[in-house]
Amino acid sequence: MQDDDEAIASRRKRIHFRSWHRGTQEADLLLGRFADRYLPTMDRDALDQFEAVLEVPEPDILAWYLGQESVPGPSRSPILDLILNFKIYE
Numbered sequence: 001m002q003d004d005d006e007a008i009a010s011r012r013k014r015i016h017f018r019s020w021h022r023g024t025q026e027a028d029l030l031l032g033r034f035a036d037r038y039l040p041t042m043d044r045d046a047l048d049q050f051e052a053v054l055e056v057p058e059p060d061i062l063a064w065y066l067g068q069e070s071v072p073g074p075s076r077s078p079i080l081d082l083i084l085n086f087k088i089y090e
Contacts, residue, residue: 011047012039018054027058030065034086042079049079 019035022028031054042050053061056075063069065084 049077053080
């Protein structure tokens with residue numbers, strides 16, 4: 001059980017780093033602050049979904065967040081919906 005907890009903690013650290021180091025300040029703020037708020041309580045399924053979002057190119061994520069483009073069906077997930085409704089400055 002302890003090894004599993006350590007693996008989850010290590011995974012969260014990697015995801016947190018990736019969230020804050022996307023390449024553009026806009027994506028860093030959106031995904032980094034989202035990670036700060038929600039990552040500590042995510043279960044494995046949510047972590048999987050968040051990692052899938054981190055694989056999406058930044059221009060796509062930002063266009064979805066700003067409502068400039070619709071999210072394609074295969075990309076939609078509960079975590080992505082939470083990100084799209086996330087307020088960076090709350």
